[in-house]
Structure formats: structure tokens, C-alpha cells
Amino acid sequence: MAIKKDMLVEKYIEALESGTIPWEKGWTTTRLHNPITGTTYTGINRIWLTFASYLKGYKDSRWFTFNEISNEKKFHPGEKWHLKKGAEGVEIKKKSIYYNEVEDKWYNSKQYYKKLATLNDVEKEIFKDECKVIGDGKGSYYIFNADEIEGIASEQIIEVDSMTVEKMQTIIENMGVGYEEVMQDKSFYSPELDAVITPPKERFKDEAAYFKTLLHELSHATGHANRLNRDLSGEPGSMSYAKEELRADIGAAFLMADFGLEFDESHVQNHLAYIQSWAEVLKNDKNVLLEAVKDAEMINDYILEMSKERQLTLTQTMEYSALDINEYHVELHGCDEGIDYTVFDNTYRSVDGGIIELNAEDTLLMNDFVEFIANERLNIDFTNYECKKADYEELMEKVETMCLLDEEYARSFNVDQMGYYVSEIFDNGEVVLDAHEDYRMFFTKDEAEMLSKELPMSHVTDNSEFVEILKSNIVNGLQTQSEVNEIYKKPDIEVLKNLKIDKPQINKTMTFGRGR
Incomplete structure (x- = not known):
């Protein structure tokens, strides 16, 4: 059976x-x-x-x-x-697989629900509508x-990564959550303070009991808006409060197993107040358990990630990785010679790269690596810097996108001999000149030459900074390329009605802000 x-x-x-x-x-x-x-x-x-x-x-x-x-x-x-x-x-x-038709991107179950956890209610519905389920998970x-x-x-038997006081401190620091020991009998997480409050460590039966309590409260803390963004507004006794306790307790159970912590009767006694409400919730809607477990798995993954030391160690065998160091982005991976790295600026363009020689048995601390590229390569003051691990695939996707955009909009940076920015030259010889982010004019070649004599070069505004902003918006997902093209390529209809180059036309151009 x-x-x-x-x-x-x-x-x-x-x-x-x-x-x-x-x-x-x-x-x-x-x-x-x-x-x-x-x-x-x-x-x-x-x-x-x-x-x-x-x-x-x-x-x-x-x-x-x-x-x-x-x-x-x-x-x-x-x-x-x-x-x-x-x-x-x-x-x-x-397991289900999800295809987002708008993003043209695949998500596995974990990625799908992790993405949902970062969205508000309206954005969640939009994202769900965009996603097509491939294999409905049924x-x-x-x-x-x-x-x-x-x-x-x-x-x-595989040894587990056991919990220690130092590892628990790492989790708290990496999560950025407040922590305070107060002379009292209960432990709790305060969403308003974004802090975990517990009795002094010495008042717990043993170290394991202390760890279990903290893992439970930290599971609640993952719901903060800056982390997994769950609704933590439920009052004690409410259905939403019972659901949050359910997901946090299952999440803590996952973590306890992963960190080799044994369950005992005291844990059950600490949660007797919730057990009947959990039974009632599950009887009313069995899907609640499925949803709670999905959230618990995200809690588990999040805290496991937070348990890792941020001081990275670079080795010859390390896989492709990415770092964010202040406004810079770094791609690096191990190679036969040592560490192969590339540094990108905040526009995702390469500013430095090379190989740091390293023997197979040697390691390089991340702090030393940052000091090297700051002082030896880029001459940048990184006295106060924040370094965190980034998503390698996401970084390289942005780098590739910016590279393609540079090619797509390369004409925006070609200055002709008259001092104007030539956006396009059509087959019939017609020239499009850009002199400001809001206005464009179409001229024949002869008309463009005439205008160059009438209007001094100093009166023409460089549009390259504006184009950079538009490209940056595309790379960072703030605008689509089609939206940018509407802004950048749409001609000014009023100006097009009068293509004759005369003094009133020049004055109109100046009035519209094309001149400085």
C-alpha cells in the first residue's frame, strides 16, 4: 500500500x-x-x-x-x-516550471516563489498573469x-554544518536585524523595531535551546519588508497570526535539521498555544500547509545564505562569481594561473581586468583583493566600502545588454565636422541632428550646412549624457527599449512643419531649449 x-x-x-x-x-x-x-x-x-x-x-x-x-x-x-x-x-x-512571457525568462519553483516574495500584492498578480505554468505541479x-x-x-553519513555562537552571530549581522537580551521570560520578534528580543543566553536550559529559540524568531524576522516581505500585521489569535507562526515554525524546523539540532519535548511545550489553531487552519483549508511550506523553504534558504561568512576566500578553483563593491561590479573565477577578474563601473562597462597569479594551494582574502584593485589598478579610495556577493548571471546579462545598446545607439556619439550630433543619415541624404534630449529636427544635408553657419557651435547642447541615462534605464529594468526608442526617436512634429532655415526657425529652436 x-x-x-x-x-x-x-x-x-x-x-x-x-x-x-x-x-x-x-x-x-x-x-x-x-x-x-x-x-x-x-x-x-x-x-x-x-x-x-x-x-x-x-x-x-x-x-x-x-x-x-x-x-x-x-x-x-x-x-x-x-x-x-x-x-x-x-x-x-x-515540480512546476514557469515561463514569463514578458521577460522571456524561465523560473523553477524555488525561483518563482522567491520572486513573488519580493513583490507587493498588485505586482504579484501582474507577475502571475505574465507566467505560464509548464507542468502544473499536479x-x-x-x-x-x-x-x-x-x-x-x-x-x-554526511556531517552537517553545526550551529555555533559565532555562526548565529554571523546570521544576525548579515540579516541586519537588531538583537537584544533582556531580563524577561519570553522571546519575540518586533516588526516595528526590526529586532529579536530574548532572555539572557545564560537563562536557557542549554546552548541548543538558545539556538532553537533564535532560529524561530529569526524566521519571523525574514518577513520584514527589506527581506522576504511577508505580511506580519496579524494580531495574536487571528488567522493570519496563526499562519505566520506556522510558516516560521516549519522554517525553523528545516533550519534545526540543517544545523544538526535535536528536537525535544520543550519545543512542543513552547508552542502548545498554537497547535490547536494550526489544526483548525489546516482543517478549514488544506492548501494552507502547502503555502506555509513554500514560505518555510524560502525562510530556510534565506537564513542558510545569511549563515555564510561575508569575508570571501578566493581560490584557483572557485566557480564563476560576482561581487558588488560600492558602485562597482566584479566578475571573477578561478583559472590555471590564479584568479581571472573583470571590474565594471556603475554603467556595466569594463574598467579593469586581468589575472592575479595564485598557486593551487594558495588563497586570497576578499579584503586583499579589493585593496589590490582599488590601490594598484583603479586608484580609488575604498576606505569605507561595502562588498557583497551578487548574482553572476544577472551581472553578465546587464553587461551584455549595455554592450548591445552601445552598438545600437553608437550613432548618438558621432559628431560631424559642423559640431552637431548626427543621429541618422537616410539613404536620400537627409540628416537627423540631435541637440537636446526633448527635441530633434530633420534636415537635408544642405540645410544642415546652412544651419551650422547661422547657429554657433557653442549654442548646441550635447545629448550624450541623456542617451547614457536612457541606456542605464534599460539595463536596470526601469524602461524597456521600445519605451526609450519612443522618447529618443520621436520627431518634434511642430518643428517638422517648417524645415526652412531662417532666423525665426533658429529662434524657435533656441526657445525650445535646444541652445544653452
Whole structure:
């Protein structure tokens, strides 16, 4: 008999009604995974498999499909695997993929919900409308735990990145959330202060209890507008308050497992006040659990990222990475000679690059790297600088976009011998001159030459700065290229009505602001 998702939801509700927190059951310190495909189970699938492990008493963290178990030649040569009699598979959900037709961009489930978390309610609806679901996530398949397989080798336990006081301090500092210890009996997160308040560390039963409490409160803190942007306005006793407690507690449970922290009865006692409200919420709407787990997975990912030291270490084997250092952007990666890097300015144009020689066994601290490019290469004062890891793909996309825009609008920077900016020269010899960001005029070549004699060069405004602003807007997503073209290429109809070059025409041009 297979273990279906609906059965697990019902058992979740039963567990809550009996005073048990189901997402605290069955955790291992190794992420549940499929070692053949390299898949690590996340979100709702992680919940299902964890709870199923609790119900069945599984101790192994490995899971496989029936095809992988039965196909010895392809998946486990030399090992004859057989499912035990009466083995039960667990139904898990297929992941959806989303295509945004406006952006012409693909999102996996994690990327899709991470994007939604950064948007307000109106923007969320627009984004959802723009996205087409490829594989609606409604499909499912069954997988089996390694404890149900005969002939399989024992699992090699992977050590977890254990929680320490120093790591917890790193999370708090990287999140930018306030933290204060106060002589009191309760812990909480204050959205108004954006601060976590706890009793003194010494008042907790042990260090693990202190860590668990902080992870729960920091899970709430991820909802701040500057982080994952959730609604934290619910009052105690309200449905929205219960939902926030639900997502934060599941998120903290994910984190506790990832940091090797054991669950104990004290954690259940601390949340007795919420257990019945959670059961009521799930009975009214079973989809609440799915939504809470999606949010919990984002909480998990966010805090895991915040647990990493910001002092990066550069090595010869490092993958392609990106940094933001004040207004500069850096792309770097390891190579045979050491560290290959390129520095881009705030317009995403290359200003420096090269290779820093580094032996295979050596490392370079990020601070030393910043000092090198600041003092040795760019002669910039980086006494006070902020360096943070950036999205490599996003950086290179902006660099490529600016490169293409430079080619597209290259004509804007070609100054002819008369001192005007020539935007276009048509096949019939007609010339388009740009002298200001708001007004353009079309002239024949003869008319342009006549105008150059009548109007001194000093009266013509350079439009290159305006064009740079427009290109920057395109790269940073503030305007589309079609919108910019409307601004930049649209001729001034009133001026076009009179192409004769005479004194009134010149005066009109001056009045419109084309001259200085």
C-alpha cells in the first residue's frame, strides 16, 4: 500500500489535535536525497518524506524510484537491489516550471516563489498573469526509502554544518536585524523595531535551546519588508497570526535539521498555544500547509545564505562569481594561473581586468583583493566600502545588454565636422541632428550646412549624457527599449512643419531649449 499525500495531510491534522507537532518528527541531520540523480528534496516533498520516515521508522536519508531500484545495469552495477515484501512507496509532487512571457525568462519553483516574495500584492498578480505554468505541479510519482531495499550498501553519513555562537552571530549581522537580551521570560520578534528580543543566553536550559529559540524568531524576522516581505500585521489569535507562526515554525524546523539540532519535548511545550489553531487552519483549508511550506523553504534558504561568512576566500578553483563593491561590479573565477577578474563601473562597462597569479594551494582574502584593485589598478579610495556577493548571471546579462545598446545607439556619439550630433543619415541624404534630449529636427544635408553657419557651435547642447541615462534605464529594468526608442526617436512634429532655415526657425529652436 502506497503512502499518499492526502493521507499525510490527514495524519498531520490528527497529530496536531493530539498535541504533537508533526514537522518535528523523523528529521535526520542529512538532507533527504536521491544519490543517483543528486536531487535534494525540498519544500512539501521534504515534509512528506520526513513525516513518512517518522511513521515507518526509516533511519536512512536516501530515496529511489522503482525504475532506479530495478535497473541494476544502469543505476547500481554490481549491487542486486530488491524491494522488501510489502514495501511502501511515498507519493511526492512533481515540480512546476514557469515561463514569463514578458521577460522571456524561465523560473523553477524555488525561483518563482522567491520572486513573488519580493513583490507587493498588485505586482504579484501582474507577475502571475505574465507566467505560464509548464507542468502544473499536479502530477506525482512514488519513491522508496533505502530501508525498504535489500542488497543496498549502508549509508555514508554526511556531517552537517553545526550551529555555533559565532555562526548565529554571523546570521544576525548579515540579516541586519537588531538583537537584544533582556531580563524577561519570553522571546519575540518586533516588526516595528526590526529586532529579536530574548532572555539572557545564560537563562536557557542549554546552548541548543538558545539556538532553537533564535532560529524561530529569526524566521519571523525574514518577513520584514527589506527581506522576504511577508505580511506580519496579524494580531495574536487571528488567522493570519496563526499562519505566520506556522510558516516560521516549519522554517525553523528545516533550519534545526540543517544545523544538526535535536528536537525535544520543550519545543512542543513552547508552542502548545498554537497547535490547536494550526489544526483548525489546516482543517478549514488544506492548501494552507502547502503555502506555509513554500514560505518555510524560502525562510530556510534565506537564513542558510545569511549563515555564510561575508569575508570571501578566493581560490584557483572557485566557480564563476560576482561581487558588488560600492558602485562597482566584479566578475571573477578561478583559472590555471590564479584568479581571472573583470571590474565594471556603475554603467556595466569594463574598467579593469586581468589575472592575479595564485598557486593551487594558495588563497586570497576578499579584503586583499579589493585593496589590490582599488590601490594598484583603479586608484580609488575604498576606505569605507561595502562588498557583497551578487548574482553572476544577472551581472553578465546587464553587461551584455549595455554592450548591445552601445552598438545600437553608437550613432548618438558621432559628431560631424559642423559640431552637431548626427543621429541618422537616410539613404536620400537627409540628416537627423540631435541637440537636446526633448527635441530633434530633420534636415537635408544642405540645410544642415546652412544651419551650422547661422547657429554657433557653442549654442548646441550635447545629448550624450541623456542617451547614457536612457541606456542605464534599460539595463536596470526601469524602461524597456521600445519605451526609450519612443522618447529618443520621436520627431518634434511642430518643428517638422517648417524645415526652412531662417532666423525665426533658429529662434524657435533656441526657445525650445535646444541652445544653452
